[in-house]
Amino acid sequence: MLEIKTTIRADVLVAGGGGAACTAAVAAARRGADTVLVSKGKVGNSGNTIMIGGSYGMDGESAYRDxxxxxxxxxxxxxxxFRSICNDGFNLSDQNLVEQFVEESPRIVYEVKEWGEAAGQKFKFYRPGNWDVTGRGMGRALSEGVKETGGIRVYEDVVLIGLLKNGERVTGAVGWDLYGGDLIRFEAKEVILGTGGYQPYSLKNTNSDMTGDGQAMAYRAGASLADMEFMLFLITAIEPNEMRGSILPVICTFREAFDYDPVDRFGNRIEIPESLREMEKTSEMCKLVHIYYYGKAIKDGRGTENGGIYFDFHRFTDEEIDAMFESVMDHFDGFYPRGKYHGNDILEYKRIIKEKRRIEVGLASEYSVGGIFVDETMRTGVPGLFAAGECAGGVFGANRVADAVTEMLVQGYKAGEEAAAAALGEEKIESAEESVREVLERLESHLPKAPAMAEKTRRPVGAIIKDMEKASDEALGLWRKEETLMDGIKAFDRLEKELSHARAGESSLVYNRELLRILEAENTLLCTRTAVKMAEMRKESRGLHLREDFPYIDNETWQVRILSRLEGGNDVLTSRPPVVTRVPLREAGKTDYETFILEEDLGMANMEEK
Structure with missing residues (x-):
């Protein structure tokens, strides 16, 4: 049996190393709680925070007046x-969460900018109330905030592998020191998860450690997951190979001077109504437009061998292409060396375009809209457990247009305030030893000495992950249908059973990369399993969930959030209407999806003068 060598006690335990976790730790410590921050990587330099490619902000009114x-x-x-988030989320947002986002974000948004400037980072303002910042800049800002606050005990390169409970209450977690190999028992009055999203697809533009760890731990501990069928996809580089996964192509489309013709593998133009194409310059709603129209072309057999499309430049001169990329490089001045973006060579990208007159791009998931069910105080419904940021769900409904960076900051800070207030008024309840054993037994079952595994035939975990990605591409891609969704449910069930028998080749816990991949794959599969079941249950098209067999928005039946809870080892799915405070739900009835996005007043103009 594995043994725990160290026990760490705190009022508040925060999991994560990005925006939600750092602001949660700062808020909790400021309110006098003994706070521990545990990060899978380096605080401010891991997860998706360092992948930030754009901006964050607040409403223009607060920026101007306050x-x-x-x-x-x-x-x-x-x-x-407020109304833009509700409407652009296809009316599935819990409006109590939207109110918390809108009302409380200005203060922490501005303070994080001040942290960044204190750390020597560049923040560039643009209307209505936003700042451009790099992932590195945001990461260093968050690290500065943690350092300035003081009193926060930080444990880096420690991955939490399971929550601890006593009865129905979460009371701590077990952590694994990846480099030291030790197991650590964290005992806390309150636990906050700020661990980010999950990405199960083969084409990725996010950090590879976004594996749904927080969602899976919370779900096993009794929390509900919600809205998992909604995944936000973004135009992403497929070529050249060294830039595969970069979001440089979509960043280019945001520039007023940049233009291209979207074409299929046959060279035929993919038609998009001009009013919607214009959203590329004014609103993140353009991402949904790309998913709908480019995804439809791919679904209809017009995609490339890699499942993408082409940006075509045949009608532009070399001089016009040069001018486009000068505009792109001008935008990045002061953030990156001239001609670079996150290590990508913009000049090489331009050279390929001028030589070939087209470039292949795909659609990769950048953000998981759904997550752990929370209320406006970031409580999960499980005593002692909070969640914030991308690992939580509810604020953006069926489609995200407002800033995910703002979301993680404002929800993290709220979770820290609430958890500290709760912890300071409570006595500590010790974790049940049975709960500790369950976590250790799960870990031990994947080590080579586990006797129950001895006779099993096993494939490498990497092969199982590739199968999971393939099944996710097919079942949970841009457009879904009953047949592929049911195939996905069967595939994920088979892969989960196979993964339960997977084991690492080494028994040592000192940087056992294979063991870590097994645990991460289990977490991602759990998230993907619930997502495909919710997608099958939702028999309509809404927001980021598009179905070939149900191409209409059904406000009579499906203007509801879908939740899943683990009961007796089974996923139990239910639905409930979203919380409404000010913006009424849509009238009952069915509406053609394309007609809706063409005729409704959608598309929050949140990129003005960018």
Whole structure:
């Protein structure tokens, strides 16, 4: 039996190393709670925070009136932001969460900017109330905030492998020191998960350690998952190979001077209504437009061998292409060396385009809209457990247009405040030893000395992960249908059973990369399993969930959130209407999806003058 060598006690235990976790730790410590921050990697330099490619912000009214930024646009009010999130989320947002986002975000958004400037990082303001920042800049800002606050005990390169409980209450977690090999028992009055999203697909533009760890741990501990069928896809580089997974192509499309023709593998133009194509320059709603129209072309057999499309430049001269990329490089000045973006060579990308006159791009998932079910205080419904940021769900409904960076900051800070207040008024309840044993037994079952595994035939975990990615591409891609969804449910069930028998080749816990991949794959598979079941249950098209066999929005039946809870080892799916505070739900009835996005007033203009 594996043994725990160290026990760490705290009022509040925070899991994660990015925006949600760091702001949660800061808020908890400020309120006098003894706070521990545990990160799978380096705080501020791991997860998806370092992958930030754009901006974050607040409403223009707050930027102008409260923080006295003269360039801000005060006509973009809190009320407009609130209604935009609700409407662009296809009316599935829990509006109590949207209110928390809108009302409480300005303070922490501005303070994080101040942390970044104290750390020597560049923040560039643009209207209505946003700042451009790099992932490195945001990461260093968060690290500065943790350092300035003081009193936060930080454990880096420690992955939490399971939550601990006593009865129905979460009371701590077991951590694995990846480099030292030790197991650590964390005992806490309150636990906050700020661990980010999950990405089960073969084409990725996110950090590879986004594996749904928090969602899976919470689900096993009794929390519900919600809205898992909604995944946000983004135009992503397929070629050249060294840039595969880069979001440089979509960043280019945001520039006013940049233009291209979307074409299929036959060279035929993919038609998009001009009013929607214009959203590329004004709103993140353009991501949904790309998913719908480019995804439809791919679904209809017009995609490339790699499942993508082409940006075509045949009608542009070399001089016009040069001007486009000058605009792109101008935008990055001060953030990256001239001609670079996150290590990508923009000049080489331009050279390939000028030589071939087209470049292949795909659609990769950048963000999981669903996650752990929480209320406006970030409580999960399981006593002692909070969640915030991308690992939680509810604020963006069926489609995210507002800033995910803002989401992680404001929800993390709220979770820290609430957890500290709760912890300081409670006595510590010790974790049940049975709960500790369950976590250790799960870990031990994947080590080579586990006797129950001795006679099993096993494939390498890498092969299982590739099969999971293939099944995710086919079942949970841009467009779904009953047949492939049911095939996906069967595939994930088979892969979970196979993964339960997987074991690492080495018994040592000192940087056992294979063991870590097994645990991460189990977490991702759990998330993907619930996602495909929710996608099969939702027999309509809404937001980021598109179905070939149900191509309409059904507000009579499906203007509801879908939740899943683990009961007796089985996923039990239920639905409930979203919380409504100010914006009424849509009238009952069915609406053609394309007609809806063409005729409704969608597309929050959150990229003005970018």
């Amino acid at each position: 923080f006295h930024i003269p360039e801000a646009d005060p006509t973009f009010t809190k009320e407009e932001l």
